[in-house]
Amino acid sequence: MPRCREPVLSQVLTVAQMRAAEEDLIAAGSTVDALMQLAGRGAGEWVRRIAGGGSVTVLCGPGNNGGDGWVIAEYLREHGNAVQVVQAREPVTDAARNAKALYRGAVVSAGSVTAGDVFVDCLFGSGLTRALPDDLLALLCDLAALHRHRIAIDLPSGIESDSGAALNEGLPEWSLTVALGAWKHAHFAMPACSKMGAVRLVDIGVAALPGAARVLAKPKLEAPAADAHKYRRGMLGIVAGEMPGAALLAATAALRAGAGYVKLAAQAAPLVVPPELVVTGDAAGMLADARTSALLVGPGLGRSDEASRLLAAALHAGRPTVVDADALVLLRPAMLSGAQCILTPHEGEMSALERAFGLSGAGLRRDRALALAEVSGAVVVLKGPDTLIAAPGGETVLAPRASSWLSVAGTGDVLAGAIASRLATHCQDLEQALRAAEEGLWLHGEAARLCGPAFTAGELAHAVQAALKACHGGGYEGTS
Numbered sequence: 001m002p003r004c005r006e007p008v009l010s011q012v013l014t015v016a017q018m019r020a021a022e023e024d025l026i027a028a029g030s031t032v033d034a035l036m037q038l039a040g041r042g043a044g045e046w047v048r049r050i051a052g053g054g055s056v057t058v059l060c061g062p063g064n065n066g067g068d069g070w071v072i073a074e075y076l077r078e079h080g081n082a083v084q085v086v087q088a089r090e091p092v093t094d095a096a097r098n099a100k101a102l103y104r105g106a107v108v109s110a111g112s113v114t115a116g117d118v119f120v121d122c123l124f125g126s127g128l129t130r131a132l133p134d135d136l137l138a139l140l141c142d143l144a145a146l147h148r149h150r151i152a153i154d155l156p157s158g159i160e161s162d163s164g165a166a167l168n169e170g171l172p173e174w175s176l177t178v179a180l181g182a183w184k185h186a187h188f189a190m191p192a193c194s195k196m197g198a199v200r201l202v203d204i205g206v207a208a209l210p211g212a213a214r215v216l217a218k219p220k221l222e223a224p225a226a227d228a229h230k231y232r233r234g235m236l237g238i239v240a241g242e243m244p245g246a247a248l249l250a251a252t253a254a255l256r257a258g259a260g261y262v263k264l265a266a267q268a269a270p271l272v273v274p275p276e277l278v279v280t281g282d283a284a285g286m287l288a289d290a291r292t293s294a295l296l297v298g299p300g301l302g303r304s305d306e307a308s309r310l311l312a313a314a315l316h317a318g319r320p321t322v323v324d325a326d327a328l329v330l331l332r333p334a335m336l337s338g339a340q341c342i343l344t345p346h347e348g349e350m351s352a353l354e355r356a357f358g359l360s361g362a363g364l365r366r367d368r369a370l371a372l373a374e375v376s377g378a379v380v381v382l383k384g385p386d387t388l389i390a391a392p393g394g395e396t397v398l399a400p401r402a403s404s405w406l407s408v409a410g411t412g413d414v415l416a417g418a419i420a421s422r423l424a425t426h427c428q429d430l431e432q433a434l435r436a437a438e439e440g441l442w443l444h445g446e447a448a449r450l451c452g453p454a455f456t457a458g459e460l461a462h463a464v465q466a467a468l469k470a471c472h473g474g475g476y477e478g479t480s
């Protein structure tokens, strides 16, 4: 295996892509049995870490996910754990039959299982095509309830791999889910990802697949150049409207995410303005200023005719622009006259955009975001508990599950400010807009993690600086 597999291991595959990846590995000389051993033993090692010396019950289904279960059971048996397998169905694939034949431990009936330490779900994985029948759902739930720790292999049974949909009601929750070979979309999509507990990946040598989505990664950022000044680092202009408080939150985050200069154009100045923020009543002057490298319009903009006029003027300025909040509801296709934009809708704003751009709004979130990116030419950050980024041309980036404490007013303004600040620091082509969206989103998630529980949006905005610090590998002082 090549030594640096990090970029490959961040890819997120559909079931069809995973099958293609498996076929590539087999064409290169591997076998399904060998891949199952690699995957099962890798997963077995995670189970062993959780179980310690404790007892383990493995539930095996008919397909290759069940085959992994037989490998895991044998691995644990070899390492001295007390293991028992409950066979829900006879294996139907050659690889699963072979794996079962290699298992030398106990096979028990479901009724004889008593309380134990770890339950391992190998009933179904990516081959699940329909809801679990009642008997298997009851078996899964009963066994899960009897154990202290529950580990799902590849995917929790009952979850659809490509969509993250739960095909049954009342499915168990898991303390750990071990993905095999590559991440699947369900690992990052609601509701599935909220039930999986911690998620870990076992590498089996899958190669990079063109067109695959990828997981949002921690950005590597550089200190400003030795001869940098505030304008060269990037000047962000924020166009505020009726409620400057939201714009102020965005500005607070933007000041901490890398831009050299943040200016707020507001009709009414906020009551309290941090000294480092420049506030102007002259929005037109700010938009005309050639030194303004990027714009943010939307937080606290309102939805009046004046707000619509401000939005049109901001987009007409032709600068890279983050369009957020109220501006997303006011946005019309004709306003996008060539400026490189990043749109940051939550679900409600997404529906408004889909209506404005003549899109049906049907389908998976990632497909809807890609459709909007394609018709608008903008990078789309579709927010929610499973935030994702879609870019024109098809690139998709999925954010790992972030702190649920982000569900508080004002955090969207902070995200918009962080993204806009990164946009101001970069050059201005499409690729850079995608990069800015990724960097801002990562900083936002990390700031939330650093804040811990029950933070305010203002505290989150301040924590963006600590998150940024984590992206500067030791050289953030700008000195050698």
Ligand SMILES: NC(=O)C1=CN([C@@H]2O[C@H](COP(=O)(O)OP(=O)(O)OC[C@H]3O[C@@H](n4cnc5c(N)ncnc54)[C@H](OP(=O)(O)O)[C@@H]3O)[C@@H](O)[C@H]2O)[C@@H](O)CC1
Residues within 6 Å of the ligand: 018, 019, 021, 022, 035, 036, 039, 061, 062, 063, 064, 065, 066, 067, 068, 092, 093, 123, 124, 125, 126, 127, 128, 129, 130, 131, 132, 133, 153, 154, 155, 180, 181
């Ligand atoms: N790809 C790779 O590189 C590697 C993959 N690996 C592993 O393989 C897993 C995928 O294996 P898989 O394709 O055999 O699918 P899996 O989920 O075990 O079940 C399919 C079986 O279940 C059946 N079935 C489906 N739904 C049902 C239902 N509701 N109720 C009842 N039955 C139902 C279905 O029958 P059918 O739909 O044909 O009637 C079929 O018989 C993957 O998740 C990973 O763990 C690793 O070993 C390493 C390498």
Ligand SMILES: [K+]
Residues within 6 Å of the ligand: 065, 121, 122, 123, 124, 125, 152, 153, 154, 155, 156, 157
């Ligand atoms: K499973």
